[in-house]
Amino acid sequence: MSMALDSLFNTPALQSLSLTMNEAALRHQAIASNIANVNTPGFKRLDVSSNFEQAFTNALNNVSEGQPAGEMPDATIETAAEQGPARPDGNTVQIEQEMVNMAQNSARYEFAGQMLASNFHGMKTAITGTVS
Amino acid sequence: MINPLDALSALTQQMQAPATGANAALPTVATNGVGAPNAVTENFSLLSPTATEVPQIASPTVSGGGVGGPSTWGHMVQQMVRDVNAQQQNATAMVTDVLKGGSTPVHQAMVATEEANLSFEFLTEVRNKVVEAYQQVMQMQV
């Protein structure tokens, strides 16, 4: 991309918001899988892979310091490192915890989406010179 | 009397210097004879298409003096047009992937679409400002 377009769209705000949305969408899939499997014997709860989570945190740090975000690994889900107590059938999913996680995660996703929307709206106003 | 073509070549040379894009320095008419024979060969054709499928904002090609390096105003605008086109195609590809049920997240396609639209609007504004500047120059009383 040319210099002008690059500096328009690679601001720390836009990049970190976009990364957050990626991560939150992935986490929602993990939570939905947990909720779906709440009655499956022997099921251990899933979460975003620690590989991806680490890369995400690093990318956020890089972006806030003005450096490029770096390559993100494949978006994968794996068995969570922290498992709660298992019920007699071996299932470790706590449905209340998953519902709370889901509410918090979706709030984060929607917040990032709203911030992106207003960011783009501001840019549009700046570029066209008229408030729409 | 000031030759309008000389004035235009001076304008484009001034626009090259800051290289910041749209609202470059206001055109000042210089009465120096900047290679008068060369100025005649200038073609400042803002509104005529230069290539095939790209949304067309044609660029002025300056052939005056020794200022034909890779960072001329014309090259910059052409590069921007290519970049905007690439962005639009990338956004369309992402949207198609979402529609086909592929692995692209929806918000990524939305962000790409919005960025492509904004880039295009930005380019349009650049063109508008350049045309405005040109018209201002042409309207000057000589």
Added chain:
Amino acid sequence: MGMIPGIDASASALNVERTRLDVIAGNLANAQNTSDANGQVYRRKMVVFESKLNDALGNATGASAGSQVQVARIMDDPTALPKVYMPGNPKADAKGMVEMPNVNPLNEMVDMMTASRSYQANLQAISTGRSMFEESLKIAE
């Protein structure tokens, strides 16, 4: 994955819980049935779930993108059949004891509530995913 995140997992769970509710309804209906289609005493049916790993779409490494759930099998409950003293019953044995189905209505009701709650939780997951999707549409106005 599609536009609504996690919908595959939640939809599979809705199917599975619906199956379980059907099985529970069958158990309750047959709680006193001493002669089913084969002439045997009705045995309580149980649903066994298992999870099925998703593959991320088009991902050659087979990385997991979550997991769905499916019914592994519907099996008969192997616990012993209770015997009840009913001397007048045509199926009574020499001592007048009749084997009854091993269906305990209280257990079935508890299972039904569990299935119903899970169903609701999965509906909530789909609804949340849907509102996340709608929010992402607002990025481009």
